[in-house]
Amino acid sequence: KHEGEISAEAGLCVVIPCSFTTSYYFTPQHIVWYKCEPSKQKCGDSDIIFHTNKNNNKTQSGFKGRVSLLEPDVSRGNCSIIINDLTESDSGLYQLRWKRSKLLYQSNKCLIKPTVMIPPLTEGQQSTLSCTAPGLCSGSDPEISWTWRGNLTAVSQRHSSTLTFNSSAEHHGTNVSCKVSFTNNITTEETVTLNVTYMRKCVITGDTTVEEGDALNLTCSVESFPPSHITWTVLGSNTNLHIGPDTHLQNNTGSATLVIPNVTAEHSGQYICTAQHLNTTVATYADVQSEVLTCVCISEGVPLPTITWPLLKIHTEYSVITTVSNHTVNSTVTLTVKDHSNTSVECVSSNQNGEVKANLIIQLKTSEQPGM
Numbered sequence: 527k528h529e530g531e532i533s534a535e536a537g538l539c540v541v542i543p544c545s546f547t548t549s550y551y552f553t554p555q556h557i558v559w560y561k562c563e564p565s566k567q568k569c570g571d572s573d574i575i576f577h578t579n580k581n582n583n584k585t586q587s588g589f590k591g592r593v594s595l596l597e598p599d600v601s602r603g604n605c606s607i608i609i610n611d612l613t614e615s616d617s618g619l620y621q622l623r624w625k626r627s628k629l630l631y632q633s634n635k636c637l638i639k640p641t642v643m644i645p646p647l648t649e650g651q652q653s654t655l656s657c658t659a660p661g662l663c664s665g666s667d668p669e670i671s672w673t674w675r676g677n678l679t680a681v682s683q684r685h686s687s688t689l690t691f692n693s694s695a696e697h698h699g700t701n702v703s704c705k706v707s708f709t710n711n712i713t714t715e716e717t718v719t720l721n722v723t724y725m726r727k728c729v730i731t732g733d734t735t736v737e738e739g740d741a742l743n744l745t746c747s748v749e750s751f752p753p754s755h756i757t758w759t760v761l762g763s764n765t766n767l768h769i770g771p772d773t774h775l776q777n778n779t780g781s782a783t784l785v786i787p788n789v790t791a792e793h794s795g796q797y798i799c800t801a802q803h804l805n806t807t808v809a810t811y812a813d814v815q816s817e818v819l820t821c822v823c824i825s826e827g828v829p830l831p832t833i834t835w836p837l838l839k840i841h842t843e844y845s846v847i848t849t850v851s852n853h854t855v856n857s858t859v860t861l862t863v864k865d866h867s868n869t870s871v872e873c874v875s876s877n878q879n880g881e882v883k884a885n886l887i888i889q890l891k892t893s894e895q896p897g898m
Contacts, residue, residue, distance in 0.1 A: 534612050535638055537668070537708025538661030541596060544605035544622055557595065557605050560621045561586070569621050576607055588615065611666050611709045639716040640670075640706050647693040649724035655689045657704035657716070666709050673703040698722040698751055725750040725803045728810040736789045737817040737862075744812060746799035747781035754803040756782035761796035761811070791816045819861045821886050823873035826854045831877040833857035837870060 534540035548554060559576040560569030574582070575589040578600060592611055597604035605622055638660035647653050659668045670687040672680050681688045687704070691697075703717040725748065732744035748754045786793055794816050800809045825831045833855050838844055843862035848855065859871070871886045 534616075535661070536612055536614065537706075537710070537712035537714070538612055538638065539608055539610045540612060541606055541608050542620055544607070546603050546605055546622075548603075554600050557600050557622065559593065559607055561589075561616075561618050562621065564619050573621075575620070613710045613712075639714055640704050642702070642704050642716050642718045644718060644720065647697070647720060647722040649694050649722055651693055653691060653693045655702060656686060657688075657706075658686045659706045660714065669707040671705045671707070673705065675700055693722050695722060695724040695726070695749075695751075698724065721751060723751060723804070725754065725801075725806060725808070728756075728799050728801050728808055730797075730799055730810055730812045732812075734812045734814050735817055736814070738790055740789055742786040742789050742793060742814060743783065744797060744814075745781055745783040746801070746810070748801045748803070748808070750780060750801075750803050752804075753780045754801040756780075757800050757802075758782060758784045759798045759800065761798060789816070791818065817862050819863050819871075821859050821861070821871050821873075823857045823859075823875070823884070823886070824854065825857075825873075825875035825882070827875070827877050827879070828853055829877050831855055831875045834874045834876070835859050835871065836874055837872045 532540060532542060542559075546554075556578040557576075558574060558578070560573040561575045562569035562573035566573075571584045573586070574584045575586050576593040576595075577585055578595070589609070593607055593609050595604075596606040596608055609616060640660060641658045643656045643658075645653055645655075657670055657672070659670060667684050670680070670682050672678075672687065672689050674689070678689055678691055681690070689702070697720050700720050701717050702720060703715055705713060705715045707713045728746055728748045730744055730746050732742075734744070736742050744758075746756055746758065748756065782799070784797065794814055796811050796813050798809055798811045800807060823833050823835075825833055830850065830853060833848065835846065835857070838846075838859065838861075841861055841863075845860045847858045847860075850856075855875070857873070861871070873884045873886060875882045875884075
Protein backbone atom coordinates (compact mmCIF):
# COMPACT_ATOMS: atom_id res chain seq x y z
CA LYS A 527 0.00 0.00 0.00
CA HIS A 528 2.04 2.92 -1.23
CA GLU A 529 1.83 4.99 -4.36
CA GLY A 530 3.38 8.42 -4.60
CA GLU A 531 6.49 10.53 -4.99
CA ILE A 532 9.53 10.33 -2.74
CA SER A 533 12.41 12.83 -2.64
CA ALA A 534 15.90 11.84 -1.56
CA GLU A 535 19.41 13.29 -1.56
CA ALA A 536 22.54 12.11 -3.28
CA GLY A 537 24.93 10.00 -1.26
CA LEU A 538 22.35 9.22 1.41
CA CYS A 539 19.74 6.50 1.62
CA VAL A 540 16.01 6.36 1.02
CA VAL A 541 13.24 4.15 2.34
CA ILE A 542 10.43 3.26 -0.06
CA PRO A 543 7.56 2.37 2.28
CA CYS A 544 5.37 -0.57 1.41
CA SER A 545 2.92 -2.86 3.17
CA PHE A 546 0.56 -5.62 2.10
CA THR A 547 -2.17 -7.88 3.41
CA THR A 548 -3.09 -11.37 2.20
CA SER A 549 -5.76 -13.93 2.80
CA TYR A 550 -5.15 -16.18 5.75
CA TYR A 551 -4.53 -19.14 3.49
CA PHE A 552 -1.85 -17.31 1.44
CA THR A 553 1.70 -17.09 2.76
CA PRO A 554 4.16 -14.97 0.70
CA GLN A 555 7.47 -16.63 -0.03
CA HIS A 556 9.43 -13.92 -1.83
CA ILE A 557 9.27 -10.19 -2.53
CA VAL A 558 10.51 -8.78 -5.82
CA TRP A 559 11.13 -5.07 -6.51
CA TYR A 560 11.55 -3.59 -9.97
CA LYS A 561 12.71 -0.31 -11.47
CA CYS A 562 11.57 0.32 -15.03
CA GLU A 563 10.54 3.04 -17.46
CA PRO A 564 7.29 4.93 -16.71
CA SER A 565 5.86 3.76 -20.02
CA LYS A 566 5.85 0.18 -18.82
CA GLN A 567 2.71 -0.96 -17.08
CA LYS A 568 4.50 -4.02 -15.79
CA CYS A 569 8.21 -4.45 -15.28
CA GLY A 570 10.10 -7.48 -16.53
CA ASP A 571 12.87 -9.69 -15.18
CA SER A 572 15.54 -7.37 -16.57
CA ASP A 573 14.17 -4.60 -14.32
CA ILE A 574 14.63 -6.46 -11.03
CA ILE A 575 16.57 -4.50 -8.38
CA PHE A 576 15.87 -6.74 -5.39
CA HIS A 577 14.76 -10.34 -4.86
CA THR A 578 14.44 -12.12 -1.55
CA ASN A 579 15.45 -15.31 -3.28
CA LYS A 580 19.23 -15.29 -2.98
CA ASN A 581 19.47 -17.76 -5.85
CA ASN A 582 17.94 -15.27 -8.27
CA ASN A 583 20.72 -13.75 -10.39
CA LYS A 584 18.59 -11.36 -12.44
CA THR A 585 19.13 -8.30 -10.18
CA GLN A 586 20.40 -5.21 -12.02
CA SER A 587 24.15 -4.91 -11.39
CA GLY A 588 23.91 -1.27 -10.30
CA PHE A 589 21.67 -2.18 -7.35
CA LYS A 590 23.50 -5.23 -6.05
CA GLY A 591 24.43 -4.78 -2.41
CA ARG A 592 22.60 -1.45 -2.15
CA VAL A 593 19.01 -2.63 -1.61
CA SER A 594 17.63 -4.47 1.40
CA LEU A 595 14.32 -5.07 3.15
CA LEU A 596 13.50 -2.86 6.10
CA GLU A 597 11.87 -5.89 7.72
CA PRO A 598 13.50 -9.19 6.71
CA ASP A 599 10.47 -11.27 7.79
CA VAL A 600 8.08 -10.90 4.84
CA SER A 601 5.30 -12.66 6.73
CA ARG A 602 4.75 -9.48 8.76
CA GLY A 603 3.35 -7.66 5.74
CA ASN A 604 6.16 -5.09 5.50
CA CYS A 605 7.63 -4.91 2.00
CA SER A 606 9.53 -1.61 2.47
CA ILE A 607 13.04 -1.39 1.04
CA ILE A 608 16.02 0.85 1.79
CA ILE A 609 18.37 1.93 -1.00
CA ASN A 610 21.84 3.15 0.02
CA ASP A 611 24.43 5.33 -1.75
CA LEU A 612 21.87 7.12 -3.92
CA THR A 613 22.90 8.50 -7.31
CA GLU A 614 21.10 10.48 -9.98
CA SER A 615 20.45 7.33 -12.00
CA ASP A 616 18.33 5.97 -9.15
CA SER A 617 15.54 8.39 -10.04
CA GLY A 618 12.55 6.65 -11.59
CA LEU A 619 9.58 4.36 -10.99
CA TYR A 620 9.81 1.46 -8.58
CA GLN A 621 7.29 -1.37 -8.54
CA LEU A 622 6.40 -4.21 -6.29
CA ARG A 623 4.52 -6.05 -8.99
CA TRP A 624 1.37 -3.96 -9.20
CA LYS A 625 2.13 -1.10 -6.73
CA ARG A 626 4.32 1.76 -7.97
CA SER A 627 6.42 4.46 -6.23
CA LYS A 628 8.31 7.27 -7.94
CA LEU A 629 11.73 8.20 -6.60
CA LEU A 630 13.02 11.67 -7.45
CA TYR A 631 16.73 12.46 -7.31
CA GLN A 632 16.82 15.83 -5.53
CA SER A 633 20.33 17.14 -6.11
CA ASN A 634 23.73 16.16 -7.39
CA LYS A 635 25.10 17.59 -4.18
CA CYS A 636 23.90 16.59 -0.74
CA LEU A 637 22.01 19.52 0.78
CA ILE A 638 21.92 18.08 4.30
CA LYS A 639 25.01 19.27 6.15
CA PRO A 640 27.07 17.30 8.64
CA THR A 641 26.51 17.95 12.33
CA VAL A 642 29.55 19.57 13.98
CA MET A 643 29.47 19.63 17.79
CA ILE A 644 31.66 22.14 19.65
CA PRO A 645 32.03 21.92 23.45
CA PRO A 646 32.80 25.04 25.52
CA LEU A 647 36.38 26.02 24.64
CA THR A 648 38.72 27.46 27.29
CA GLU A 649 42.35 28.41 26.73
CA GLY A 650 44.77 25.82 28.06
CA GLN A 651 42.23 23.01 28.17
CA GLN A 652 41.96 20.03 25.86
CA SER A 653 38.88 20.05 23.64
CA THR A 654 37.34 17.62 21.17
CA LEU A 655 35.25 18.57 18.15
CA SER A 656 33.00 15.97 16.55
CA CYS A 657 31.50 15.73 13.07
CA THR A 658 28.68 13.33 12.20
CA ALA A 659 27.72 12.52 8.63
CA PRO A 660 24.08 13.07 7.63
CA GLY A 661 21.82 10.14 6.90
CA LEU A 662 23.20 7.27 8.96
CA CYS A 663 22.62 4.74 6.20
CA SER A 664 23.89 1.19 6.21
CA GLY A 665 25.56 1.57 2.81
CA SER A 666 29.12 2.57 1.95
CA ASP A 667 31.00 4.39 4.69
CA PRO A 668 31.52 8.08 3.87
CA GLU A 669 34.94 9.70 4.01
CA ILE A 670 35.15 12.47 6.62
CA SER A 671 37.91 15.10 6.51
CA TRP A 672 38.67 18.29 8.47
CA THR A 673 40.03 21.59 7.20
CA TRP A 674 41.70 23.75 9.84
CA ARG A 675 44.76 25.89 10.42
CA GLY A 676 46.14 23.34 12.88
CA ASN A 677 48.10 20.24 11.85
CA LEU A 678 46.16 17.60 13.76
CA THR A 679 45.18 13.99 13.14
CA ALA A 680 41.48 13.20 13.21
CA VAL A 681 40.04 9.99 14.64
CA SER A 682 37.28 8.64 12.39
CA GLN A 683 34.66 5.97 12.91
CA ARG A 684 32.04 4.75 10.47
CA HIS A 685 29.81 7.83 10.36
CA SER A 686 31.68 10.30 12.57
CA SER A 687 35.07 11.85 13.19
CA THR A 688 36.67 13.68 16.13
CA LEU A 689 39.40 16.31 16.33
CA THR A 690 41.21 16.84 19.66
CA PHE A 691 43.45 19.83 20.44
CA ASN A 692 44.55 22.19 23.22
CA SER A 693 42.51 25.37 22.99
CA SER A 694 44.35 28.70 22.85
CA ALA A 695 43.53 32.34 22.14
CA GLU A 696 44.98 31.92 18.64
CA HIS A 697 42.12 29.54 17.85
CA HIS A 698 39.47 32.13 18.72
CA GLY A 699 37.56 33.33 15.67
CA THR A 700 39.06 30.71 13.35
CA ASN A 701 36.96 28.52 11.08
CA VAL A 702 36.85 24.74 11.10
CA SER A 703 35.27 22.79 8.23
CA CYS A 704 34.09 19.20 8.16
CA LYS A 705 33.66 17.64 4.73
CA VAL A 706 31.79 14.38 4.12
CA SER A 707 32.37 12.56 0.82
CA PHE A 708 29.98 9.84 -0.31
CA THR A 709 30.27 7.51 -3.29
CA ASN A 710 30.13 8.94 -6.82
CA ASN A 711 31.92 12.18 -5.75
CA ILE A 712 28.94 13.46 -3.76
CA THR A 713 29.99 15.80 -0.95
CA THR A 714 28.55 17.96 1.79
CA GLU A 715 30.36 20.35 4.10
CA GLU A 716 29.77 22.36 7.26
CA THR A 717 31.92 25.25 8.55
CA VAL A 718 31.83 26.55 12.13
CA THR A 719 33.62 29.38 13.94
CA LEU A 720 35.44 28.67 17.21
CA ASN A 721 34.88 30.83 20.29
CA VAL A 722 37.60 30.34 22.91
CA THR A 723 37.33 31.77 26.41
CA TYR A 724 40.61 33.53 27.31
CA MET A 725 42.05 36.63 28.96
CA ARG A 726 45.29 38.58 28.52
CA LYS A 727 46.94 41.10 30.88
CA CYS A 728 45.60 44.60 31.40
CA VAL A 729 47.57 47.26 29.54
CA ILE A 730 47.46 51.01 30.28
CA THR A 731 48.46 53.43 27.54
CA GLY A 732 48.75 57.21 27.67
CA ASP A 733 51.04 59.88 29.13
CA THR A 734 51.07 59.68 32.94
CA THR A 735 53.02 62.94 33.32
CA VAL A 736 50.91 65.95 32.38
CA GLU A 737 51.21 69.69 32.73
CA GLU A 738 48.66 71.56 34.79
CA GLY A 739 45.78 72.68 32.62
CA ASP A 740 46.31 69.92 30.07
CA ALA A 741 44.18 66.79 29.70
CA LEU A 742 44.91 63.42 31.26
CA ASN A 743 44.03 60.67 28.79
CA LEU A 744 44.57 57.06 29.85
CA THR A 745 43.23 53.93 28.16
CA CYS A 746 43.07 50.57 29.87
CA SER A 747 42.54 47.59 27.59
CA VAL A 748 42.52 43.83 27.96
CA GLU A 749 42.24 41.30 25.16
CA SER A 750 39.71 38.67 26.18
CA PHE A 751 36.63 36.69 25.21
CA PRO A 752 33.99 37.31 26.24
CA PRO A 753 34.92 41.01 26.61
CA SER A 754 35.98 42.06 30.11
CA HIS A 755 34.24 44.73 32.17
CA ILE A 756 36.76 47.47 33.03
CA THR A 757 36.58 50.08 35.80
CA TRP A 758 38.88 52.92 36.91
CA THR A 759 39.51 53.91 40.54
CA VAL A 760 41.99 56.15 42.37
CA LEU A 761 44.10 54.75 45.21
CA GLY A 762 42.47 55.60 48.51
CA SER A 763 39.00 55.87 47.00
CA ASN A 764 36.52 53.02 46.67
CA THR A 765 34.41 54.99 44.23
CA ASN A 766 34.59 54.12 40.54
CA LEU A 767 35.47 57.00 38.26
CA HIS A 768 32.53 57.83 36.03
CA ILE A 769 31.20 60.66 33.91
CA GLY A 770 31.23 63.83 35.99
CA PRO A 771 32.03 67.54 35.78
CA ASP A 772 35.77 66.90 35.41
CA THR A 773 35.95 63.24 34.40
CA HIS A 774 34.89 61.42 31.24
CA LEU A 775 34.89 57.64 30.96
CA GLN A 776 34.49 55.91 27.61
CA ASN A 777 33.90 52.19 28.20
CA ASN A 778 34.10 50.22 24.96
CA THR A 779 34.41 46.52 24.32
CA GLY A 780 37.47 45.37 26.23
CA SER A 781 38.77 48.88 26.95
CA ALA A 782 37.99 51.95 29.03
CA THR A 783 39.41 55.43 28.41
CA LEU A 784 39.67 57.91 31.27
CA VAL A 785 39.81 61.60 30.31
CA ILE A 786 40.32 64.47 32.77
CA PRO A 787 40.26 67.68 30.68
CA ASN A 788 41.78 70.23 33.09
CA VAL A 789 44.43 68.59 35.24
CA THR A 790 45.59 70.14 38.51
CA ALA A 791 48.08 68.96 41.12
CA GLU A 792 45.16 67.44 43.02
CA HIS A 793 44.73 64.90 40.24
CA SER A 794 48.15 63.36 40.92
CA GLY A 795 47.99 59.85 42.31
CA GLN A 796 47.77 56.18 41.50
CA TYR A 797 45.03 55.28 39.02
CA ILE A 798 43.94 51.65 39.14
CA CYS A 799 42.39 49.76 36.25
CA THR A 800 40.40 46.66 37.22
CA ALA A 801 39.18 44.12 34.67
CA GLN A 802 36.43 41.63 35.52
CA HIS A 803 36.33 38.58 33.25
CA LEU A 804 33.84 35.89 34.26
CA ASN A 805 35.12 34.75 37.68
CA THR A 806 38.58 36.32 37.29
CA THR A 807 39.60 39.82 38.39
CA VAL A 808 42.94 41.42 37.48
CA ALA A 809 44.24 44.94 38.09
CA THR A 810 47.07 47.20 37.01
CA TYR A 811 47.92 50.78 37.85
CA ALA A 812 49.54 53.95 36.58
CA ASP A 813 51.17 56.68 38.68
CA VAL A 814 49.96 60.04 37.42
CA GLN A 815 52.10 63.04 38.30
CA SER A 816 52.11 66.71 37.46
CA GLU A 817 55.03 68.25 35.59
CA VAL A 818 55.16 70.95 38.27
CA LEU A 819 57.21 70.04 41.36
CA THR A 820 57.30 72.36 44.38
CA CYS A 821 59.95 72.05 47.12
CA VAL A 822 60.33 74.12 50.30
CA CYS A 823 63.54 74.69 52.30
CA ILE A 824 63.39 76.45 55.72
CA SER A 825 66.49 77.59 57.64
CA GLU A 826 66.91 79.52 60.92
CA GLY A 827 70.10 81.27 62.05
CA VAL A 828 71.93 84.34 63.33
CA PRO A 829 73.01 86.19 61.39
CA LEU A 830 70.17 85.49 58.93
CA PRO A 831 71.22 82.69 56.56
CA THR A 832 71.01 82.65 52.79
CA ILE A 833 69.35 79.73 50.95
CA THR A 834 70.52 78.63 47.52
CA TRP A 835 69.59 75.73 45.19
CA PRO A 836 72.88 74.73 43.44
CA LEU A 837 71.38 71.98 41.31
CA LEU A 838 68.93 74.34 39.66
CA LYS A 839 71.57 75.04 37.05
CA ILE A 840 70.62 71.80 35.29
CA HIS A 841 66.99 72.94 35.00
CA THR A 842 65.72 75.53 32.58
CA GLU A 843 62.21 76.10 33.90
CA TYR A 844 61.92 77.05 37.57
CA SER A 845 61.07 79.87 39.95
CA VAL A 846 62.24 80.67 43.50
CA ILE A 847 60.29 82.62 46.13
CA THR A 848 62.06 83.60 49.37
CA THR A 849 60.40 85.01 52.49
CA VAL A 850 61.95 86.12 55.80
CA SER A 851 60.38 86.13 59.26
CA ASN A 852 62.61 87.19 62.16
CA HIS A 853 65.61 84.83 61.99
CA THR A 854 63.91 82.31 59.66
CA VAL A 855 64.27 82.11 55.89
CA ASN A 856 61.69 80.23 53.78
CA SER A 857 62.65 79.42 50.20
CA THR A 858 60.18 77.78 47.79
CA VAL A 859 61.33 76.46 44.43
CA THR A 860 58.97 75.37 41.66
CA LEU A 861 60.36 73.10 38.92
CA THR A 862 59.02 71.79 35.67
CA VAL A 863 60.08 68.15 35.33
CA LYS A 864 59.06 65.35 33.00
CA ASP A 865 60.14 62.47 35.24
CA HIS A 866 60.08 62.93 38.99
CA SER A 867 61.98 59.73 39.62
CA ASN A 868 65.14 61.23 38.08
CA THR A 869 64.88 64.62 39.83
CA SER A 870 67.44 65.61 42.47
CA VAL A 871 67.09 68.86 44.46
CA GLU A 872 69.62 70.14 47.00
CA CYS A 873 69.11 73.03 49.44
CA VAL A 874 72.15 74.93 50.86
CA SER A 875 71.80 77.30 53.85
CA SER A 876 74.85 79.45 54.69
CA ASN A 877 75.98 82.42 56.77
CA GLN A 878 79.31 83.58 58.17
CA ASN A 879 79.27 80.69 60.63
CA GLY A 880 79.27 78.09 57.85
CA GLU A 881 76.85 76.19 55.64
CA VAL A 882 74.49 73.26 55.81
CA LYS A 883 73.38 71.11 52.86
CA ALA A 884 70.27 68.95 52.56
CA ASN A 885 69.15 66.69 49.75
CA LEU A 886 65.39 66.85 49.55
CA ILE A 887 63.50 63.57 49.23
CA ILE A 888 60.88 64.06 46.57
CA GLN A 889 57.57 62.35 47.37
CA LEU A 890 54.99 61.88 44.65
CA LYS A 891 51.69 63.31 45.72
CA THR A 892 48.82 60.82 45.96
CA SER A 893 45.37 61.02 47.45
CA GLU A 894 46.67 59.32 50.62
CA GLN A 895 50.11 60.87 50.91
CA PRO A 896 50.56 64.59 50.17
CA GLY A 897 53.75 65.71 48.54
CA MET A 898 56.26 68.22 49.81
